[in-house]
Amino acid sequence: MNPEARTALLAHYDAVRRDLPWRGESDPYRILVSEVMLQQTRVDTVVRYYEPWLRRFPDVESLADADVDEVLREWEGLGYYRRARNLHAAVRAVRERPGGEFPETALELRALPGVGEYTAGAVASIAFGEVAPAVDGNVRRVLSRWFDEPEPTVSWLRARATELVHLTRPGDWNQALMELGAVVCTPRNPKCAVCPVSKWCAARAAGSQAERPVRARKPRVRAVDMLLVVLQCDGRVLLVRRPDGGLLGGMWAFPESEMTLGAGAGPTPTEEMEAEIATVVRGLDAAIVGPPLPLETVVHRFTHLHVTYRPYIMKATATVADGSGRAWVSASEAGALAIPVAQRRVLDQLTWEVR
Ligand code: SF4
Numbered sequence: 001m002n003p004e005a006r007t008a009l010l011a012h013y014d015a016v017r018r019d020l021p022w023r024g025e026s027d028p029y030r031i032l033v034s035e036v037m038l039q040q041t042r043v044d045t046v047v048r049y050y051e052p053w054l055r056r057f058p059d060v061e062s063l064a065d066a067d068v069d070e071v072l073r074e075w076e077g078l079g080y081y082r083r084a085r086n087l088h089a090a091v092r093a094v095r096e097r098p099g100g101e102f103p104e105t106a107l108e109l110r111a112l113p114g115v116g117e118y119t120a121g122a123v124a125s126i127a128f129g130e131v132a133p134a135v136d137g138n139v140r141r142v143l144s145r146w147f148d149e150p151e152p153t154v155s156w157l158r159a160r161a162t163e164l165v166h167l168t169r170p171g172d173w174n175q176a177l178m179e180l181g182a183v184v185c186t187p188r189n190p191k192c193a194v195c196p197v198s199k200w201c202a203a204r205a206a207g208s209q210a211e212r213p214v215r216a217r218k219p220r221v222r223a224v225d226m227l228l229v230v231l232q233c234d235g236r237v238l239l240v241r242r243p244d245g246g247l248l249g250g251m252w253a254f255p256e257s258e259m260t261l262g263a264g265a266g267p268t269p270t271e272e273m274e275a276e277i278a279t280v281v282r283g284l285d286a287a288i289v290g291p292p293l294p295l296e297t298v299v300h301r302f303t304h305l306h307v308t309y310r311p312y313i314m315k316a317t318a319t320v321a322d323g324s325g326r327a328w329v330s331a332s333e334a335g336a337l338a339i340p341v342a343q344r345r346v347l348d349q350l351t352w353e354v355r
Pocket residue numbers: 142145146184185186190191192193195196197198199201202203204209
């Protein structure tokens with residue numbers, strides 16, 4: 001590669017990089033936190049969560065000591081909760097290492113739970129100066145255009161990024177490529193006129209930048225209606241803990257059941273909905289003592305799932321929760337639990353009266 005291109009990109013990064021809270025950071029734990037938060041989440045969202053998280057969990061020790069419920073609670077709103085569980089497991093794994101030393105190479109970092117090739121390369125290069133590539137979605141787009149490669153494979157990207165990585169400023173180099181993709185070489189309407197590598201960009205020369213990389217067809221998003229059963233008794237509601245490993249694993253939520261699309265639409269429950277409510281309630285060993293009343297529906301989009309939550313509230317006699325994943329909680333107790341954002345919007349509708 002033309003060395004001038006490298007110099008031009010680094011100079012551009014030095015001059016106009018965004019002032020983000022994790023810029024200039026050399027603590028590997030803090031870099032790992034920022035990289036994990038940034039996976040699948042917008043920068044402006046992460047900016048709001050990053051510093052509060054570090055105030056609560058300033059280092060490996062404090063996060064490793066924390067209970068998983070609290071970790072999920074602090075993560076609430078960032079979504080993709082598996083990342084929080086993996087981050088928690090990763091710092092516990094770091095603590096178990098000889099002397100509690102943070103792994104310094106991309107190879108060692110890959111052994112931590114949830115740390116993939118990209119995150120390992122980013123942490124190793126930024127925190128420890130390892131000459132390792134880090135290819136995220138932004139870098140993939142930049143390299144595809146820079147070399148006019150329509151369908152870059154993982155091995156092609158790894159090879160290009162490895163050739164390019166700067167030998168003395170690998171961390172800055174990786175961040176410069178990511179920053180270029182985030183700010184200049186954007187998915188739509190790349191700003192080629194102000195791009196520091198435009199002179200060397202093959203796609204720009206060919207006029208093909210808008211078609212690079214070729215977009216994969218998006219997987220279909222499935223739409224579902226989800227019944228939420230809100231049992232209320234003496235100022236408390238029943239929450240169940242979701243199984244580990246699945247969607248929103250380990251979080252607390254209302255009992256739910258997937259319905260036929262449109263089954264619950266309308267101000268009164270349909271027969272189908274009433275029957276399903278009865279089935280869910282039976283499974284909870286509870287008894288309802290009032291009619292199910294609809295609360296406002298809440299819509300939430302997951303990556304491949306578009307869920308319309310249809311909550312129904314009803315008074316119930318409180319059964320003794322079995323202690324293994326069910327709890328009758330007050331408003332303040334619910335405030336301290338990790339609860340999915342959409343379900344917290346249902347909680348916010350409650351009056352919490354004690355009868
Ligand atoms: S010249 Fe345009 S297409 Fe090429 S890297 Fe720069 S912004 Fe992207």
